[in-house]
Amino acid sequence: MDLNSITSPSFVKDLSHDELLKLSEDIRTFLIEKLSVTGGHIGPNLGVVELTVSLHRIFNSPDDKFIWDVGHQSYVHKILTGRANQFDTLRQYKGLCGFPKRIESEHDVWETGHSSTSLSAAMGMAVSRDIKQDQNYVIPIIGDGALTGGMALEALNHIGDEKTHMIVILNDNEMSIAPNVGALHTILGKLRTDGKYNKAKEELEYLLKKIPAVGGKLAATAERVKDSLKYLLVSGVFFEELGFTYLGPIDGHDYEDLEETLLHAKKVKGPVLVHVLTKKGKGYRPAEEDKIGTWHGTGPYKMETGAFVKSSATAPSWSGVIAETVRKLAREDKRIVAITPAMPVGSKLEGFASEFPERMFDVGIAEQHATTMAAGLATQGMKPFLAIYSTFLQRAYDQVVHDICRQNLNVFIGIDRAGLVGADGETHQGVFDIAFLRHLPNMVIMMPKDENEGQHMVKTAIEYNNGPIALRYPRGNGLGVPMDKDLQVIPIGTWEVLREGTDAAILTFGTTIALALEAADHLAKEGVQVEVINARFIKPLDELMLHQLVDRDIPLFTVEEAILQGGFGSSILEFLQDHDYTNVSVNRMGIPDRFIEHGNVEELLDEIQVNSAELISRIQQKVKKIGKVGSRVL
Numbered sequence: 001m002d003l004n005s006i007t008s009p010s011f012v013k014d015l016s017h018d019e020l021l022k023l024s025e026d027i028r029t030f031l032i033e034k035l036s037v038t039g040g041h042i043g044p045n046l047g048v049v050e051l052t053v054s055l056h057r058i059f060n061s062p063d064d065k066f067i068w069d070v071g072h073q074s075y076v077h078k079i080l081t082g083r084a085n086q087f088d089t090l091r092q093y094k095g096l097c098g099f100p101k102r103i104e105s106e107h108d109v110w111e112t113g114h115s116s117t118s119l120s121a122a123m124g125m126a127v128s129r130d131i132k133q134d135q136n137y138v139i140p141i142i143g144d145g146a147l148t149g150g151m152a153l154e155a156l157n158h159i160g161d162e163k164t165h166m167i168v169i170l171n172d173n174e175m176s177i178a179p180n181v182g183a184l185h186t187i188l189g190k191l192r193t194d195g196k197y198n199k200a201k202e203e204l205e206y207l208l209k210k211i212p213a214v215g216g217k218l219a220a221t222a223e224r225v226k227d228s229l230k231y232l233l234v235s236g237v238f239f240e241e242l243g244f245t246y247l248g249p250i251d252g253h254d255y256e257d258l259e260e261t262l263l264h265a266k267k268v269k270g271p272v273l274v275h276v277l278t279k280k281g282k283g284y285r286p287a288e289e290d291k292i293g294t295w296h297g298t299g300p301y302k303m304e305t306g307a308f309v310k311s312s313a314t315a316p317s318w319s320g321v322i323a324e325t326v327r328k329l330a331r332e333d334k335r336i337v338a339i340t341p342a343m344p345v346g347s348k349l350e351g352f353a354s355e356f357p358e359r360m361f362d363v364g365i366a367e368q369h370a371t372t373m374a375a376g377l378a379t380q381g382m383k384p385f386l387a388i389y390s391t392f393l394q395r396a397y398d399q400v401v402h403d404i405c406r407q408n409l410n411v412f413i414g415i416d417r418a419g420l421v422g423a424d425g426e427t428h429q430g431v432f433d434i435a436f437l438r439h440l441p442n443m444v445i446m447m448p449k450d451e452n453e454g455q456h457m458v459k460t461a462i463e464y465n466n467g468p469i470a471l472r473y474p475r476g477n478g479l480g481v482p483m484d485k486d487l488q489v490i491p492i493g494t495w496e497v498l499r500e501g502t503d504a505a506i507l508t509f510g511t512t513i514a515l516a517l518e519a520a521d522h523l524a525k526e527g528v529q530v531e532v533i534n535a536r537f538i539k540p541l542d543e544l545m546l547h548q549l550v551d552r553d554i555p556l557f558t559v560e561e562a563i564l565q566g567g568f569g570s571s572i573l574e575f576l577q578d579h580d581y582t583n584v585s586v587n588r589m590g591i592p593d594r595f596i597e598h599g600n601v602e603e604l605l606d607e608i609q610v611n612s613a614e615l616i617s618r619i620q621q622k623v624k625k626i627g628k629v630g631s632r633v634l
Contacts, residue, residue, distance in 0.1 A: 001026050003084040009056040009107070012080065020255050024049045027076055028283035032303055034087040039299040039423065040098055041072035043281040043290065044143075047173050047252075051141075051276055052076040054258040055169070058266070059137055065125050067110045069118035069142035069152075071099035072297065073171070074108075081107040091423035093599030098424060113427020114395065115365050116149025118142050119168065123155055126164045137266065141169040145342065148364040160243025163270045167262075170273055172249065173280040239273045248275030253282060293345050315480035318473040319416055321451045323348040325458040325487070326385050326414075330356055333462060335383040339363065341370040347387035347416055367392050371399035378409035383462060389417040390430025390472070397436060400468075405440045408467040418447065418472035419511055419561040420591075420605065425598030431591045433472065435566035438539050442467040444492060445538040447510040451478030453536065459487035472538075474511050474561075495542040501531030504619050505549055507572065508559040509535045516559055518612040519619065528623055538568050546575055555585040555622045559615065561605075564590040585626075587618050 001023060015023060027049050035042045053076070055066060061081070068074045078084075078096070083105065089095025100108040110121050118140035126138040146152060147170065159166060239246045245268050250257045258276070265272045280295075281287025286306025287295035300309040323338075330336040330352065338352050342365045353360040363370045367388065374384035388396070393415060404411050418430045437443050444464065448454035454473060461469045498513070499520050506516040513534060520530040531554075533545070549556060558569035569588030576584050589610055596604055605611055 003027065003030050003079055006080060006084055007082045009061060009080040012053055012057050015057075017255060020050075020053060023053060025283075027053075027079060030079070030084065030087070031075060032284050034090065035298070036301050036303040038088070038090045038092065039297075039301075040090055041075070041297045042284070043287045043293075043295040043297075044073035044173075045075040046282050046284055046287055047278040047280040048073045048141075048171060049076050049282070050253045050255055050258060051169070051171065051278060052080065054255060054262060055139065055141075056080050058259060058262040059139060062106045062109060064137040064139060065109045065122070066107070067118045067122050067125070067138070067140040068100055069112065069140060069146045070115045071112040073141075073143070074100050077107065078105070081105050091425075091598050093603040095598075097598060099427060111427075113424065114392070115146035116142075116152040118146070119152050119155030119159065122166055122168075123159055123162075123164060126159075126166050130165075137167060138165075139167045139169060141171055144170065144172040144174065145365055148366060150366060150368060156239075156242050156244075159271050163243060165269060166271050167265045168244070168271065168273045170248075170275045171252070171278055172275060173278045244271045244273040246273050246275065248273075249277045250275065252276040252278035292350075311477065313477040313480075315478040316451060317348065317477050318451065318454065318475070319346065319348040321454050321478060322414055322416075322458055322471065322473055323352060323387065325455040326462075327352045327355060329459065329462050329487075330359065333383065335381065336385060336462065337361070337377055337382050338385045338387060339370050339374055339377075340387045341365060341367045341392060343387065343389065343392075343416075346389070347414070349387060367396040368399050371396040372403045374411045374413075375399070375403040375407065375409050378404075378411050379407070383410060383412060385412045385414060387414045387416060389428075390415050390419075390433045391417065391421075391428045393433055394436070400437070401440060404468050405442045408442045410465050411468045412461040412464075413468065413470040415470055415472045417475045419474045420596060420601045421475045422601045422604070423598050426595040429596050430475075431561070431563045431596070433470075434538055434560070434562045434568060435570075437470060438566065438568075438571060443539060444469040445472065446470070446490075446536055447472040447538060448536060449498075449510065449513050449534050450481045452481050452483050453490075454478070455483065456488050456490055457536075460490045460492070463489050464492065472510065490536070493537045493540040493542055495536060495545050496534045497531060498534050499530070499532040501529040502552075502554070503529050503623055504555045504557060505531040505533060506557045506559060506615070506619075507533050507535045507568075509538065509568070511561050512559045512610070515610075515612040515615060519615040522612070522616055523619060526620075528619065530619060535568065539571070541571060541575055543575065546572070547579075550576070550579075550581050550584055555587065555619075555626070557587045557615065557619060557622075558589065559610070560590040561610065562590055563593070564588055565593055585622060587622065589615060589618070 003026060028046055031042060031045055066077065068077065083096060086096040091098045097104060099113045100111055102108050102111055119142060122138045122140035129136055129138065142152060247261050247265055250261050252258065261274055265274050279288060281290060298308060301307060302309065326336065326338065337359045338349055339361045340347050340349055341363055344350060344353060344362050349360065363373065370386060374386045377384040415433055418433060421428050421430060434445065437445055446457055448457050457471050461471055499517060501520065506520065508516045516532045520532050523530050556572065558572055560568045562568065567590055569590060572586055592608055
């Protein structure tokens with residue numbers, strides 16, 4: 001079938017069983033081919049082909065609301081709703097988004113990128129439906145990994161208590177980004193193996209109805225027998241105790257099983273949970289055999305072999321440098337414990353986990369718990385390293401405020417993927433952490449200019465015992481600089497001058513140092529000498545150096561790959577105001593007041609004019625206005 005010709009999902013309702021099987025095969029072939037070029041979340045999508053097709057056969061989108069939790073498994077949904085012809089642009093600049101996007105299609109009713117939000121959103125939509133007295137179905141699709149998120153459990157509790165009419169699809173592939181962990185995962189494992197539960201329950205109910213009603217005592221006894229069977233076959237009957245009708249588990253790749261169960265679910269009043277077992281990566285052997293999450297989301301790969309197209313970068317990854325330095329220090333410092341909320345692979349903590357299994361904790365998709373657990377460890381003299389992506393740290397904001405900073409605890413937060421991350425787009429850009437951490441009392445924030453300084457900052461963080469400290473580092477690889485053998489502690493709040501200058505000063509850090517040096521080199525050819533300062537401590541500021549800069553009476557330019565409002569540049573303005581410096585010129589460059597969509601990082605930076613050309617232009621205009629070229633007065 002030509003998938004590019006699809007304009008509406010309604011065609012699947014008329015397909016025969018054989019045609020459905022052929023459609024599944026065509027979709028998998030299409031995804032394997034297209035994603036080998038663009039990269040993307042191939043594993044999750046190959047696993048939900050039959051489930052997605054069945055949902056569109058039984059329900060009527062967009063009247064019926066499909067709410068994809070996390071959203072990285074929505075590619076099949078996008079194909080069936082007429083977007084196959086855009087897959088060459090998937091996750092590319094100005095192209096098709098890798099997550100549900102409301103402006104793309106009326107069939108995308110909820111945008112996401114973080115896990116565990118679907119059930120709460122579904123509750124809102126279902127309540128709205130009931131108030132309006134509409135008759136549509138609300139169908140959140142949530143994975144077993146996302147179900148471990150506290151927000152999902154809060155929503156389950158509310159939905160069951162309100163007895164809200166809703167069909168929850170539990171897509172159980174035993175993995176999220178990495179293998180799932182936790183007691184709830186164990187419960188689901190028991191449900192997977194106890195597949196005869198529903199059949200036995202229905203048979204018992206049928207037999208009980210055949211018994212003549214001879215009084216309330218027998219009826220009560222019968223109910224107790226039913227309950228006993230439930231507890232015998234499924235330990236705890238977790239979902240039914242929450243108020244859901246539980247259906248499953250069913251084979252998520254069997255069209256007949258899927259459709260029979262979904263049709264049954266439509267007839268049940270109140271909340272229903274359909275437990276669907278799927279195979280992540282189904283139909284592509286390299287993805288099927290993945291046990292650690294490598295094929296959850298990938299870059300380009302060779303379709304025939306599954307070999308990944310290697311980056312030309314020879315430098316180590318930032319995540320690897322930071323994690324391995326922590327591991328190195330942990331050999332001597334028994335206080336060090338590593339914690340990750342379901343990101344051991346992305347945060348490169350596999351080595352730490354292998355060497356120190358008793359000091360490595362993957363808590364699942366539970367950022368709030370991970371953060372407060374780190375705080376608890378710190379109260380007992382341990383030195384927890386909380387490895388967490390910038391975008392996911394947003395989810396633990398209250399815990400950072402209330403449990404870490406307020407108690408001034410010695411927690412080391414490794415903020416991975418700080419800055420723009422590119423293809424995952426708006427929901428994953430790590431541009432807000434400076435603004436939401438900088439104003440917190442007791443917090444120290446730093447970011448290195450290269451991986452060598454990065455390893456010294458890890459040493460600094462481990463040795464720092466005066467409260468919380470956060471180290472930002474970007475996605476991707478370092479610069480390939482020589483690495484010092486011996487690690488040194490960097491004095492807190494100290495900056496360094498990378499290039500001397502007399503006419504202006506650029507204050508920057510991390511990924512934007514390169515563009516600052518490029519701008520300074522260009523301007524030097526015009527006779528304008530610009531000082532470039534590695535403002536590696538975002539908080540506290542190097543106030544001694546700032547006072548010296550003010551005394552020199554030169555314009556200051558701040559550059560940051562982070563949101564401008566409340567960011568590093570704002571802290572410079574605050575410093576000047578606090579010290580009554582009223583005549584200092586400050587020009588700030590950074591992420592504007594909007595969400596940045598997906599695309600290549602360089603393209604995105606050019607779009608928002610965070611580049612050397614814009615910085616050169618700003619400095620030229622300011623120096624010309626104050627009448628200087630180089631050190632000469634015009």
